[in-house]
Amino acid sequence: MAGCRYALASMGQHDEEVMIRITQLHKTFNPGTVNEVHALRGVSLQMRAGEFVSLIGTNGSGKSTLLNGVAGTFLPDSGTVEIAGEDVSCRMDYQRARHVSRVFQNPFMGTAADMSVVENLHMAYLRGKRSYPKVGLTRERREVYREQVKLLEMQLEDRLDDVIGTLSGGQRQALTLLMAIISKPKVLLLDEHTAALDPKSAAQVIHLTRRFIAAQQLTTLVVTHSMQQALELGDRTVMMNKGEIIDDISREEKQHLTVNDLLDKFAELRKAERLTEDMLEALRREYL
């Protein structure tokens, strides 16, 4: 783990405003083999506390890898990740879980299928706490979870003891979202969390996402596969290509942007030789 070194330079001069600071992050998968992929090539990104950033880019451009880098599912080859002024580059995912929570694209990934709705919620409640052999899932806590599940408006409050595996993908994803915010994280990472859902469930989950983020002022990084969503969601939109950030569209800029403008932006980037022709094609195909 050559890159897993604490960045001493940035210590002590933490800007209260900055929640996430990613500096020159590099990650190569399967180095030295035929499957070698340089997935992140020196990515730097800063997010203010409470900022809501959407991330777009073609398939394989490294969006999920960047999110994983923040969540800590792997340690970077070089570069640093700071969360709330703390260098977490050398922390594993379970150590960062206290501050970072996430919702995956696959609705089956974020919940334990064979456990009940309350047990899953209780797992979320235990995030960042030590689990002792004591019965923490008391009657009172069940009532708390019942109230929270009501927020989803999916009638799940009547199915608290049902096994998650019996719920629909939309219900599971909505629950995963609830589980992600239940323990008040500092950072929320959403990786195409509506991509696997039918349009109706997707709209429902997006609606919940907005509500929860607004209510808790969460610093959020969301990967999306819909140009419309990219424009509607978030204060900023960041575009990735081949493991690099190639564009960063601010809130002001976004307000006047349409989907077509965004595509024009792609074309501009193409002219500036930051996108190849087939990349542009791929973007058009994927986002329209």
Next chain:
Amino acid sequence: MELWIGALNLGFLYAFMTMGVFLTFRVHDFPDITVDGSFTSGAALAAVLIVAKVHPLIALLAAFAVGAAAGAATSFINTRFNVNGLLAGILVMTGLYSINLHIMGRSNIPLLDQATFPDYLEAVNPGLHPEAWITLILLPVMLAFWLLTGLFFKTDLGISMRATGNNPIMAAAAGVDVARMKTFGVALANGLVGVSGGLVAQYQGFADIGMGMGTIVIGLAAVIIGESLIRSRSLYAKVLSVIVGSIIFRMLIAGALFLGMNPIDLKLLTAVFVLTTLVASRALTHGTGLTEDRRRWSLSQPIWRRIGLGAAALLTAMVLVWTYRTPGGVPNPSSRTAKIGVLQISDHGLLNITRDSLIEELARLGYKNGDHCTIDLANANGDLPTVNTILDKFIQDGMDVIVPISTPCTQAAINKVKDRPVVFATVANPFIIGAGRSATDHLSNVTGVYGWVPMDKTMELVRSIIPGRMRIGSIWDPAHANSVFNVTLLEDAIRGNPDVTLIGATISSSSEVYQAALSLVQKDIDAFLLVPDNIVYSAFESVVKAARPKHIPIFLSDVERLGDGALGALGYDYTASGIQAARLVERVLKGENPRDIPFERYHQLTVGINLKVAKELGMTIPQGVLEKATRVYGGDNSRAVLDAAQ
């Protein structure tokens, strides 16, 4: 009744192991083979401590610790070095074999004279049948175990553990150190397996290096049986199903024995049963299409599927038991004639010879099966828990005398059978297993025939053919108490003779014998002298193959193997063991008290020489030796076998 109570008690004791298997296989989704080793580790450490006068409960705590350490090792290898879990389990299980031998210092520790938990219970027995008393005590223990385990799964730690097994990605995202949690879970599971081993060792009266073999299959079978009978979503029901599965599994074996099924088919029955239940369950849960949901049997199945599965499992069990039922095996309870139960540990040459000569001699004395008496022949096929169940059956069937052939059977028999005579046969040394202090001072209901091969006489035979300086090579399995004992006898026979050097090689399986023999040939030995050792003798041809190119003569103790390429053999005629035992059985049946019958040594020695091999080796056999030989093979006269004794 004894058969069923005994099975119930075994089921209780094995329930801890089954819970361990449930924890790894169902909760952590990983079939952990470590249990084959950790079961023995628990038994070994508990036995050693009990011999050192440690209280059985403390010994069980230690058994838990050693099992947990084994489980932690497996999980550590699995999670930190990224070695496949199954492989990690196999590695640790293999390593544990050596560690267990080190713990015990030998392959078998008798606990007959030691204060074990049944003894502690017996001391406060208000006058019930000992087995029933154990059941009565174990019932509340199991109840507590059930409730505590169920409760554990509902605690924060239990929920985190289940989530880790069910969806490690989600668990990690929720802040669980998956590797550590898995290590904790597998350690806990193997700790329970160790406790089970410690309990079973105390219950059966000894710990043995081989007692953990096949534990994983028994555990899986019990888990699956339990699941197919109790299919509820409730955690308490699931935990209960594990305990019930363990009991039902023992009951099925007892039932199979009750119906007269050949125990040789028990392993096959178990394997087929597990497979059928698995396949039936797979077929029934098929179609949900969700891998996550299919990975473990979904608990969300409609009720008819659960009923179908339970029915399928029961039907399989019934069909198998019915299929394997052998006619004439059902005991006839009305006959009031002499009843003899004969039990051997496995289908081994010497044991078969003993059994056949015993039956023959009994017949000659007027005890013929179905005629004036019932003779029930049982074979445990190497499975120690089965030995106990067979003994329970003998007691239940009201046997007048029980005849265990071989050391392990005798060990189990003298531990379990207190109320009727036991006549053992073909036991090398009955004193080390606690049957008695001397031939006349022994357990009051026990007598029998025994004997170890006189290695001094064997050495005499070797020296009379090969005088002068010589290097003797020998191969044995250090895990077998008998083999080690025989090597000690050989060393004693050689001691004081500066001309003779012993060079040893040890093995742990028959496939290693050839290499061991080659290594000895490499060390320029002048002769092989093979002490009695089941594994080495079963691979005798390998020794011949290694010795022949260098013209090295082979001596051994089994005259029956002489024709396979040995030069000389000196040993006991195991027909004598059977015959002498039959005569003791007769005396007991005639009313003599076993207490007053001294243990007998076999007395009929056989000495054999293979002249054909001698010719090949270019050796001459002194006339004096040939005159003493009871059997001479080959030779110039073209007769294949010349039995000089006749």
